[in-house]
Amino acid sequence: MKTAITLCQVPEAASGPFVLRTHLPEAFATAAALGFDAVELFLPGPDFVSVDEVKSLAEKHDLSIAAIGTGAGWLRHGLSITDPSAEKRGAALEFILSMIHFGGQLGAPAILGSMQGKKVDDESMDHFLSGLHACSQAAAAHVVPFVYEPLNRYETNLFNRLSDAALFIETNDLKNVLLLADLFHMSIEESDIAAALSDAGRHIGHVHFADSNRQAMGFGHTNAAAVISALREIGYPGYLSAEILPLPDPETAARQTISIIRELSAS
Structure with missing residues (x-):
């Protein structure tokens, strides 16, 4: 398994679980110096x-791009793909598709987290499914999930x-949608x-x-x-990405992440 660290450039996410917040050149250099394989980008x-x-x-810096976050669409603009407003849903989807295209050119998948929104009425799940289908197809065009x-x-x-999300994916034949397991x-x-x-x-x-x-x-x-044992058993080949609070400080948090992954990988 490979290591990644979150790199945030969104001012509205100042209190969020992102480790490196300096300007991009410095953040990339820091990630490489700390020994990570990749960065996960959270951009405006x-x-x-x-x-x-x-x-x-x-x-x-010999780093890969592990993934691209889309949460700025929610934090900065209050957008979600389940919003009752067709106009806001359209703006949300447009934002996510633009991030899929950005990440696709880097060989990196985009993540739908906070922009999924919430179920507020009987049509919310239909909006959610429609959005997932559109995003899945756009990502497939870049040969990324x-x-x-x-x-x-x-x-x-x-x-x-x-398990519930996996069943939804299978039931609705969302072949190019994978799950993010946030521990x-x-x-x-x-x-x-x-x-x-494992399941x-x-x-x-x-x-x-x-x-x-x-x-x-x-x-x-x-x-x-x-x-780690469960991920090994399922043959997970992807990243262990540090989307964590930068406590007690960014460097200590980053070094702790690398240290425990190396320790467990060796055992």
Whole structure:
């Protein structure tokens, strides 16, 4: 499994679970110096930086782009694909598709997290499914998957558990949609995180490697060894991405993440 660290450029996410927040050149250099394989980008939008500049920074520091977040659409504009307003749903989808195109040029999948919104009426699930289909098709055109993240009950009432989201994907034939297993959200919703990972199996396309308190793994009470064992059993080939609070400070959080992944990988 490969390592990644979150790199945030969205001012509205100042209190969010993102480790590196400095300007892009410095953040890329820091990620490389700390020993990560890739960065996960959380950007204000697709026009914040050119694809060529990101490619140049990635090549300079021998880093891959693990994934592209879309949450700025919610944080900055209050957009979601389940909004009762057709106009706002359209704007949300347009934003997500633009991020899919941005990430696709980098060979990276886009993530649907907070922009999924919530179920507010009988039509919400239809809007959600329609949005997923459109995003799946757009990602497929770039030969990358689209990644959907179940969130905890305090953030959405759509899907909170991996098994329910996996069943929805299968039932609706969403072949190019994979799941993001965020261990922080799972610590709230799953009775057994390792078992949930094993059951979701082939549907898992990305992992947010966070402890139960959303700090670096090892600073809470999640059984990291069981998580790694489950991911090995299902043959997960992707990233363990540190989407975590930068506590007690960004460097300590980053070094703790790398340290525990290396420790568990060697055992």
